[in-house]
Amino acid sequence: xTDVTIIGTGNMGAAIGTRVLAAARRLQLxxxxxxxxxxxxxxxxxxxxxxxxxxEPEGDIVVLAVPFDAAKDxxxxxxxxxxxxxxxxxxxxxxxxxxxxLAVPPDTSAAETIAGLAAEGATVxxxxxxxxxxxxxxxxxxxxxxxxxxxxxxxxxKTAMAELVTAAELRPIDAGxxxxxxxxxxxxxxxxxxxxNPALEDFNWNTALKILAPS
Amino acid sequence: xTDVTIIGTGNMGAAIGTRVLAAARRLQLxxxxxxxxxxxxxxxxxxxxxxxxxxEPEGDIVVLAVPFDAAKDxxxxxxxxxxxxxxxxxxxxxxxxxxxxLAVPPDTSAAETIAGLAAEGATVxxxxxxxxxxxxxxxxxxxxxxxxxxxxxxxxxKTAMAELVTAAELRPIDAGxxxxxxxxxxxxxxxxxxxxNPALEDFNWNTALKILAPS
Numbered sequence: 001x002t003d004v005t006i007i008g009t010g011n012m013g014a015a016i017g018t019r020v021l022a023a024a025r026r027l028q029l030x031x032x033x034x035x036x037x038x039x040x041x042x043x044x045x046x047x048x049x050x051x052x053x054x055x056e057p058e059g060d061i062v063v064l065a066v067p068f069d070a071a072k073d074x075x076x077x078x079x080x081x082x083x084x085x086x087x088x089x090x091x092x093x094x095x096x097x098x099x100x101x102l103a104v105p106p107d108t109s110a111a112e113t114i115a116g117l118a119a120e121g122a123t124v125x126x127x128x129x130x131x132x133x134x135x136x137x138x139x140x141x142x143x144x145x146x147x148x149x150x151x152x153x154x155x156x157x158k159t160a161m162a163e164l165v166t167a168a169e170l171r172p173i174d175a176g177x178x179x180x181x182x183x184x185x186x187x188x189x190x191x192x193x194x195x196x197n198p199a200l201e202d203f204n205w206n207t208a209l210k211i212l213a214p215s
Numbered sequence: 216x217t218d219v220t221i222i223g224t225g226n227m228g229a230a231i232g233t234r235v236l237a238a239a240r241r242l243q244l245x246x247x248x249x250x251x252x253x254x255x256x257x258x259x260x261x262x263x264x265x266x267x268x269x270x271e272p273e274g275d276i277v278v279l280a281v282p283f284d285a286a287k288d289x290x291x292x293x294x295x296x297x298x299x300x301x302x303x304x305x306x307x308x309x310x311x312x313x314x315x316x317l318a319v320p321p322d323t324s325a326a327e328t329i330a331g332l333a334a335e336g337a338t339v340x341x342x343x344x345x346x347x348x349x350x351x352x353x354x355x356x357x358x359x360x361x362x363x364x365x366x367x368x369x370x371x372x373k374t375a376m377a378e379l380v381t382a383a384e385l386r387p388i389d390a391g392x393x394x395x396x397x398x399x400x401x402x403x404x405x406x407x408x409x410x411x412n413p414a415l416e417d418f419n420w421n422t423a424l425k426i427l428a429p430s
Contacts, residue, residue, distance in 0.1 A: 106321030187402035
Protein backbone atom coordinates (compact mmCIF):
# COMPACT_ATOMS: atom_id res chain seq x y z
CA UNK A 1 0.00 0.00 0.00
CA THR A 2 1.10 3.53 -0.72
CA ASP A 3 1.90 5.50 2.42
CA VAL A 4 0.89 9.00 1.44
CA THR A 5 -1.49 10.40 -1.14
CA ILE A 6 -1.21 14.06 -2.02
CA ILE A 7 -4.13 15.64 -3.82
CA GLY A 8 -3.06 18.80 -5.58
CA THR A 9 0.22 19.40 -7.37
CA GLY A 10 0.79 23.11 -6.82
CA ASN A 11 3.67 24.53 -4.83
CA MET A 12 2.54 22.99 -1.55
CA GLY A 13 1.81 19.60 -3.10
CA ALA A 14 5.24 19.57 -4.69
CA ALA A 15 6.96 20.66 -1.47
CA ILE A 16 5.16 18.10 0.70
CA GLY A 17 5.89 15.47 -1.95
CA THR A 18 9.57 16.32 -1.69
CA ARG A 19 9.46 15.78 2.08
CA VAL A 20 7.50 12.53 1.75
CA LEU A 21 10.18 11.17 -0.57
CA ALA A 22 12.90 12.42 1.83
CA ALA A 23 11.09 10.31 4.43
CA ALA A 24 11.38 7.30 2.09
CA ARG A 25 7.61 6.89 2.03
CA ARG A 26 5.71 5.68 -0.99
CA LEU A 27 3.75 8.43 -2.71
CA GLN A 28 0.65 8.84 -4.83
CA LEU A 29 -0.07 12.16 -6.55
CA UNK A 30 -3.52 13.10 -7.75
CA UNK A 31 -4.57 16.22 -9.60
CA UNK A 32 -7.68 17.33 -11.43
CA UNK A 33 -5.44 17.20 -14.50
CA UNK A 34 -3.77 13.79 -14.36
CA UNK A 35 -1.08 15.08 -16.70
CA UNK A 36 0.02 17.56 -14.04
CA UNK A 37 0.29 14.75 -11.51
CA UNK A 38 2.42 12.73 -13.93
CA UNK A 39 4.63 15.74 -14.63
CA UNK A 40 5.24 16.34 -10.93
CA UNK A 41 5.91 12.62 -10.40
CA UNK A 42 8.55 12.76 -13.14
CA UNK A 43 10.05 15.90 -11.65
CA UNK A 44 10.25 14.47 -8.14
CA UNK A 45 11.61 11.17 -9.49
CA UNK A 46 11.21 7.67 -8.12
CA UNK A 47 8.39 5.15 -8.17
CA UNK A 48 5.38 7.46 -7.73
CA UNK A 49 1.78 6.68 -8.58
CA UNK A 50 0.06 9.49 -10.46
CA UNK A 51 -3.52 9.94 -11.54
CA UNK A 52 -6.60 12.13 -11.67
CA UNK A 53 -8.69 13.37 -8.76
CA UNK A 54 -11.47 10.84 -8.30
CA UNK A 55 -9.06 7.93 -8.35
CA GLU A 56 -9.05 6.05 -5.08
CA PRO A 57 -6.52 7.47 -2.63
CA GLU A 58 -4.17 4.63 -1.76
CA GLY A 59 -2.29 6.32 1.09
CA ASP A 60 -3.10 5.87 4.75
CA ILE A 61 -2.39 9.59 4.95
CA VAL A 62 -4.19 11.78 2.43
CA VAL A 63 -2.94 15.36 2.15
CA LEU A 64 -5.38 17.89 0.71
CA ALA A 65 -2.80 20.17 -0.89
CA VAL A 66 -5.40 22.54 -2.28
CA PRO A 67 -7.09 25.77 -1.16
CA PHE A 68 -9.79 25.61 1.52
CA ASP A 69 -12.79 25.66 -0.84
CA ALA A 70 -11.31 22.91 -2.99
CA ALA A 71 -10.53 20.90 0.15
CA LYS A 72 -14.17 21.08 1.19
CA ASP A 73 -15.22 19.84 -2.23
CA UNK A 74 -12.72 16.98 -2.07
CA UNK A 75 -13.88 15.57 1.27
CA UNK A 76 -17.48 15.88 0.14
CA UNK A 77 -16.93 14.18 -3.21
CA UNK A 78 -14.60 11.47 -1.92
CA UNK A 79 -17.02 10.69 0.88
CA UNK A 80 -16.53 7.23 2.34
CA UNK A 81 -13.41 6.63 0.26
CA UNK A 82 -11.63 8.61 3.00
CA UNK A 83 -12.94 6.45 5.85
CA UNK A 84 -10.06 4.92 7.75
CA UNK A 85 -7.66 7.54 6.40
CA UNK A 86 -5.82 10.37 8.07
CA UNK A 87 -6.92 13.43 6.11
CA UNK A 88 -4.52 16.35 6.34
CA UNK A 89 -5.86 19.86 5.98
CA UNK A 90 -3.06 22.31 5.18
CA UNK A 91 -5.24 25.25 4.17
CA UNK A 92 -5.18 28.86 5.26
CA UNK A 93 -8.65 30.29 4.74
CA UNK A 94 -7.56 33.91 4.37
CA UNK A 95 -10.07 36.43 3.09
CA UNK A 96 -7.94 37.76 0.26
CA UNK A 97 -10.53 40.40 -0.65
CA UNK A 98 -9.51 42.33 2.48
CA UNK A 99 -6.33 40.51 3.59
CA UNK A 100 -7.50 41.53 7.05
CA UNK A 101 -9.05 38.38 8.49
CA LEU A 102 -9.78 34.74 7.91
CA ALA A 103 -12.74 33.71 5.79
CA VAL A 104 -14.02 31.31 8.46
CA PRO A 105 -15.87 32.53 11.56
CA PRO A 106 -13.60 32.93 14.60
CA ASP A 107 -15.38 30.19 16.56
CA THR A 108 -14.23 27.54 14.09
CA SER A 109 -11.45 26.84 11.63
CA ALA A 110 -10.89 25.46 8.17
CA ALA A 111 -9.80 22.17 9.75
CA GLU A 112 -12.93 21.83 11.86
CA THR A 113 -15.10 22.75 8.89
CA ILE A 114 -13.46 20.06 6.79
CA ALA A 115 -13.77 17.56 9.64
CA GLY A 116 -17.48 18.33 9.75
CA LEU A 117 -17.81 17.50 6.05
CA ALA A 118 -15.69 14.37 6.11
CA ALA A 119 -17.26 10.92 6.10
CA GLU A 120 -17.46 8.88 9.28
CA GLY A 121 -14.19 7.18 10.01
CA ALA A 122 -12.02 9.81 8.34
CA THR A 123 -9.67 11.49 10.82
CA VAL A 124 -8.88 15.08 9.97
CA UNK A 125 -5.67 16.67 11.25
CA UNK A 126 -4.24 20.12 10.66
CA UNK A 127 -0.62 20.20 9.58
CA UNK A 128 1.78 22.06 7.27
CA UNK A 129 -0.33 25.24 7.24
CA UNK A 130 2.48 27.29 8.77
CA UNK A 131 5.22 26.09 6.44
CA UNK A 132 5.70 28.00 3.22
CA UNK A 133 6.27 25.88 0.13
CA UNK A 134 9.69 27.29 -0.72
CA UNK A 135 10.93 26.61 2.79
CA UNK A 136 9.34 23.20 3.03
CA UNK A 137 10.99 22.00 -0.16
CA UNK A 138 14.36 22.76 1.40
CA UNK A 139 13.40 21.46 4.84
CA UNK A 140 15.35 23.96 6.90
CA UNK A 141 15.94 27.67 7.31
CA UNK A 142 19.06 29.24 8.82
CA UNK A 143 20.30 25.82 9.86
CA UNK A 144 17.12 24.95 11.77
CA UNK A 145 14.79 22.08 10.91
CA UNK A 146 11.30 23.33 10.16
CA UNK A 147 8.63 23.06 12.82
CA UNK A 148 5.43 21.35 11.66
CA UNK A 149 2.50 22.00 14.00
CA UNK A 150 0.01 19.13 14.06
CA UNK A 151 -3.42 19.61 15.61
CA UNK A 152 -5.96 16.83 15.87
CA UNK A 153 -8.33 14.94 18.12
CA UNK A 154 -6.83 11.48 17.49
CA UNK A 155 -3.60 10.66 19.30
CA UNK A 156 -3.08 7.75 16.90
CA UNK A 157 -3.34 10.02 13.88
CA LYS A 158 -1.01 12.57 15.43
CA THR A 159 1.53 9.86 16.22
CA ALA A 160 1.44 8.73 12.58
CA MET A 161 1.90 12.31 11.45
CA ALA A 162 4.76 12.85 13.90
CA GLU A 163 6.50 9.75 12.50
CA LEU A 164 6.12 11.01 8.94
CA VAL A 165 7.28 14.52 9.80
CA THR A 166 10.27 13.25 11.76
CA ALA A 167 11.26 10.89 8.95
CA ALA A 168 11.02 13.86 6.61
CA GLU A 169 13.73 15.55 8.71
CA LEU A 170 11.37 18.13 10.13
CA ARG A 171 10.28 18.64 13.75
CA PRO A 172 6.68 17.77 14.60
CA ILE A 173 5.00 19.77 17.37
CA ASP A 174 1.77 18.43 18.84
CA ALA A 175 -0.32 21.59 18.98
CA GLY A 176 -3.24 19.96 20.78
CA UNK A 177 -6.81 19.23 19.69
CA UNK A 178 -8.14 20.00 16.23
CA UNK A 179 -9.67 23.26 17.44
CA UNK A 180 -6.14 24.64 17.94
CA UNK A 181 -6.25 24.98 14.15
CA UNK A 182 -7.98 28.29 14.91
CA UNK A 183 -4.80 29.70 16.40
CA UNK A 184 -2.58 28.07 13.75
CA UNK A 185 -4.66 29.51 10.93
CA UNK A 186 -4.90 32.91 12.60
CA UNK A 187 -1.20 33.26 13.15
CA UNK A 188 -0.29 32.03 9.69
CA UNK A 189 -2.59 34.71 8.30
CA UNK A 190 -0.54 37.27 10.26
CA UNK A 191 2.69 35.73 8.94
CA UNK A 192 1.33 35.97 5.40
CA UNK A 193 0.72 39.70 5.85
CA UNK A 194 4.35 40.05 6.92
CA UNK A 195 5.60 38.33 3.77
CA UNK A 196 3.46 40.65 1.67
CA ASN A 197 4.73 43.78 3.47
CA PRO A 198 7.42 45.39 1.31
CA ALA A 199 8.86 47.13 4.40
CA LEU A 200 9.93 43.74 5.76
CA GLU A 201 12.63 43.03 3.22
CA ASP A 202 13.82 39.78 4.79
CA PHE A 203 10.41 38.14 4.56
CA ASN A 204 9.68 36.82 1.09
CA TRP A 205 7.47 33.74 1.54
CA ASN A 206 10.61 31.88 2.53
CA THR A 207 10.65 32.26 6.30
CA ALA A 208 10.14 29.61 8.93
CA LEU A 209 8.04 29.83 12.08
CA LYS A 210 10.23 28.28 14.73
CA ILE A 211 9.95 27.64 18.44
CA LEU A 212 13.51 27.85 19.69
CA ALA A 213 14.49 26.29 22.99
CA PRO A 214 17.73 26.98 24.83
CA SER A 215 20.42 24.70 23.46
CA UNK B 216 12.18 62.97 31.30
CA THR B 217 12.20 59.26 31.96
CA ASP B 218 11.97 57.23 28.78
CA VAL B 219 10.04 54.20 29.93
CA THR B 220 7.68 53.57 32.83
CA ILE B 221 6.90 49.98 33.73
CA ILE B 222 3.88 49.37 35.91
CA GLY B 223 4.10 45.98 37.60
CA THR B 224 7.23 44.36 38.96
CA GLY B 225 6.54 40.67 38.43
CA ASN B 226 8.55 38.45 36.12
CA MET B 227 7.57 40.35 32.99
CA GLY B 228 8.12 43.75 34.53
CA ALA B 229 11.56 42.68 35.68
CA ALA B 230 12.44 41.18 32.30
CA ILE B 231 11.28 44.21 30.32
CA GLY B 232 13.12 46.41 32.80
CA THR B 233 16.29 44.46 32.11
CA ARG B 234 15.90 45.07 28.38
CA VAL B 235 15.10 48.78 28.87
CA LEU B 236 18.35 49.17 30.81
CA ALA B 237 20.20 47.20 28.13
CA ALA B 238 18.84 49.81 25.72
CA ALA B 239 20.35 52.52 27.95
CA ARG B 240 16.95 54.12 28.48
CA ARG B 241 15.90 55.78 31.70
CA LEU B 242 13.42 53.76 33.69
CA GLN B 243 10.64 54.29 36.19
CA LEU B 244 9.14 51.34 38.05
CA UNK B 245 5.73 51.50 39.67
CA UNK B 246 4.01 48.82 41.72
CA UNK B 247 0.96 48.72 43.95
CA UNK B 248 3.48 48.08 46.70
CA UNK B 249 6.11 50.79 46.30
CA UNK B 250 8.55 48.67 48.29
CA UNK B 251 8.47 46.01 45.58
CA UNK B 252 9.28 48.67 42.97
CA UNK B 253 12.22 49.85 45.06
CA UNK B 254 13.44 46.28 45.53
CA UNK B 255 13.36 45.61 41.80
CA UNK B 256 15.10 48.94 41.12
CA UNK B 257 17.88 47.92 43.51
CA UNK B 258 18.13 44.48 41.91
CA UNK B 259 18.33 45.88 38.37
CA UNK B 260 20.79 48.54 39.48
CA UNK B 261 21.36 52.00 38.10
CA UNK B 262 19.50 55.27 38.44
CA UNK B 263 15.89 54.06 38.43
CA UNK B 264 12.85 55.91 39.71
CA UNK B 265 10.58 53.74 41.85
CA UNK B 266 7.21 54.42 43.37
CA UNK B 267 3.65 53.32 43.93
CA UNK B 268 0.92 52.86 41.33
CA UNK B 269 -0.95 56.13 41.19
CA UNK B 270 2.23 58.15 40.87
CA GLU B 271 2.43 60.00 37.58
CA PRO B 272 4.05 57.89 34.87
CA GLU B 273 7.04 59.87 33.65
CA GLY B 274 7.93 57.73 30.63
CA ASP B 275 6.84 58.48 27.10
CA ILE B 276 6.32 54.75 26.88
CA VAL B 277 4.24 53.18 29.66
CA VAL B 278 4.34 49.39 29.84
CA LEU B 279 1.43 47.72 31.62
CA ALA B 280 3.34 44.69 32.94
CA VAL B 281 0.32 43.24 34.69
CA PRO B 282 -2.42 40.73 33.84
CA PHE B 283 -5.27 41.77 31.54
CA ASP B 284 -7.80 42.61 34.26
CA ALA B 285 -5.28 44.73 36.14
CA ALA B 286 -4.29 46.45 32.90
CA LYS B 287 -7.91 47.44 32.30
CA ASP B 288 -8.09 48.89 35.82
CA UNK B 289 -4.85 50.82 35.28
CA UNK B 290 -5.91 52.59 32.09
CA UNK B 291 -9.26 53.43 33.67
CA UNK B 292 -7.79 54.77 36.90
CA UNK B 293 -4.89 56.65 35.26
CA UNK B 294 -7.27 58.21 32.77
CA UNK B 295 -5.91 61.35 31.18
CA UNK B 296 -2.54 60.92 32.85
CA UNK B 297 -1.82 58.52 29.95
CA UNK B 298 -2.72 61.05 27.23
CA UNK B 299 0.24 61.63 24.96
CA UNK B 300 1.83 58.38 26.06
CA UNK B 301 2.46 55.14 24.23
CA UNK B 302 0.71 52.55 26.38
CA UNK B 303 2.03 49.03 25.90
CA UNK B 304 -0.31 46.10 26.50
CA UNK B 305 1.66 42.88 26.99
CA UNK B 306 -1.19 40.75 28.32
CA UNK B 307 -2.40 37.32 27.30
CA UNK B 308 -6.04 37.04 28.28
CA UNK B 309 -6.10 33.27 28.59
CA UNK B 310 -9.10 31.63 30.22
CA UNK B 311 -7.16 29.64 32.78
CA UNK B 312 -10.32 27.92 34.07
CA UNK B 313 -10.35 25.85 30.87
CA UNK B 314 -6.91 26.59 29.32
CA UNK B 315 -8.78 26.05 26.07
CA UNK B 316 -9.41 29.56 24.77
CA LEU B 317 -8.91 33.24 25.37
CA ALA B 318 -11.11 35.11 27.82
CA VAL B 319 -11.88 37.84 25.29
CA PRO B 320 -14.41 37.32 22.46
CA PRO B 321 -12.77 36.30 19.18
CA ASP B 322 -13.82 39.50 17.40
CA THR B 323 -11.62 41.60 19.65
CA SER B 324 -8.46 41.35 21.74
CA ALA B 325 -7.08 42.42 25.07
CA ALA B 326 -5.21 45.22 23.31
CA GLU B 327 -8.31 46.57 21.60
CA THR B 328 -10.27 46.33 24.85
CA ILE B 329 -7.62 48.32 26.65
CA ALA B 330 -7.49 50.86 23.82
CA GLY B 331 -11.24 51.27 24.20
CA LEU B 332 -10.82 52.10 27.89
CA ALA B 333 -7.85 54.41 27.49
CA ALA B 334 -8.22 58.17 27.63
CA GLU B 335 -8.18 60.23 24.46
CA GLY B 336 -4.65 60.85 23.30
CA ALA B 337 -3.23 57.62 24.73
CA THR B 338 -1.86 55.36 22.01
CA VAL B 339 -2.14 51.67 22.83
CA UNK B 340 0.22 49.19 21.19
CA UNK B 341 0.56 45.45 21.66
CA UNK B 342 4.08 44.19 22.30
CA UNK B 343 6.03 41.65 24.32
CA UNK B 344 3.06 39.28 24.68
CA UNK B 345 4.87 36.48 22.83
CA UNK B 346 8.12 36.73 24.78
CA UNK B 347 8.37 34.69 27.96
CA UNK B 348 9.96 36.47 30.92
CA UNK B 349 12.84 34.04 31.36
CA UNK B 350 13.77 34.36 27.71
CA UNK B 351 13.32 38.10 27.60
CA UNK B 352 15.66 38.66 30.54
CA UNK B 353 18.39 36.90 28.58
CA UNK B 354 17.46 38.53 25.27
CA UNK B 355 18.25 35.58 23.03
CA UNK B 356 17.59 31.88 22.62
CA UNK B 357 19.84 29.46 20.78
CA UNK B 358 21.95 32.33 19.52
CA UNK B 359 18.99 34.19 17.99
CA UNK B 360 17.81 37.62 19.10
CA UNK B 361 14.22 37.51 20.30
CA UNK B 362 11.47 38.66 17.99
CA UNK B 363 9.14 41.27 19.48
CA UNK B 364 5.89 41.62 17.55
CA UNK B 365 4.44 45.11 17.74
CA UNK B 366 0.86 45.77 16.63
CA UNK B 367 -0.68 49.21 16.65
CA UNK B 368 -2.59 51.80 14.67
CA UNK B 369 -0.02 54.59 15.04
CA UNK B 370 3.04 54.40 12.83
CA UNK B 371 4.75 56.96 15.07
CA UNK B 372 4.18 54.82 18.16
CA LYS B 373 5.37 51.69 16.37
CA THR B 374 8.50 53.49 15.22
CA ALA B 375 9.24 54.53 18.81
CA MET B 376 8.69 50.94 19.96
CA ALA B 377 10.91 49.60 17.18
CA GLU B 378 13.70 51.95 18.28
CA LEU B 379 13.38 50.81 21.89
CA VAL B 380 13.26 47.13 20.96
CA THR B 381 16.24 47.44 18.63
CA ALA B 382 18.26 49.33 21.24
CA ALA B 383 17.39 46.50 23.65
CA GLU B 384 19.14 44.10 21.26
CA LEU B 385 15.92 42.43 20.20
CA ARG B 386 14.29 42.35 16.76
CA PRO B 387 11.07 44.32 16.34
CA ILE B 388 8.52 43.03 13.85
CA ASP B 389 5.72 45.33 12.77
CA ALA B 390 2.74 42.99 12.96
CA GLY B 391 0.29 45.49 11.50
CA UNK B 392 -2.70 47.30 13.01
CA UNK B 393 -3.77 46.90 16.63
CA UNK B 394 -6.38 44.30 15.69
CA UNK B 395 -3.55 41.90 14.76
CA UNK B 396 -3.29 41.53 18.55
CA UNK B 397 -6.06 38.95 18.07
CA UNK B 398 -3.69 36.65 16.23
CA UNK B 399 -0.76 37.44 18.54
CA UNK B 400 -2.81 36.66 21.63
CA UNK B 401 -4.33 33.54 20.10
CA UNK B 402 -1.01 32.07 19.07
CA UNK B 403 0.66 32.87 22.37
CA UNK B 404 -2.17 31.02 24.09
CA UNK B 405 -1.28 27.99 21.93
CA UNK B 406 2.40 28.42 22.81
CA UNK B 407 1.49 28.54 26.50
CA UNK B 408 -0.32 25.21 26.21
CA UNK B 409 2.86 23.76 24.70
CA UNK B 410 4.97 24.94 27.64
CA UNK B 411 2.48 23.36 30.03
CA ASN B 412 2.47 20.04 28.15
CA PRO B 413 4.79 17.61 29.97
CA ALA B 414 5.20 15.57 26.78
CA LEU B 415 7.11 18.48 25.22
CA GLU B 416 10.18 18.25 27.41
CA ASP B 417 12.13 21.00 25.63
CA PHE B 418 9.45 23.63 26.26
CA ASN B 419 9.59 25.04 29.76
CA TRP B 420 8.43 28.65 29.55
CA ASN B 421 11.85 29.46 28.12
CA THR B 422 11.31 29.17 24.39
CA ALA B 423 11.34 31.90 21.78
CA LEU B 424 8.90 32.40 18.94
CA LYS B 425 11.12 33.24 15.99
CA ILE B 426 10.58 34.02 12.34
CA LEU B 427 13.72 32.73 10.65
CA ALA B 428 14.70 33.98 7.23
CA PRO B 429 17.32 32.34 5.01
CA SER B 430 20.73 33.63 6.00
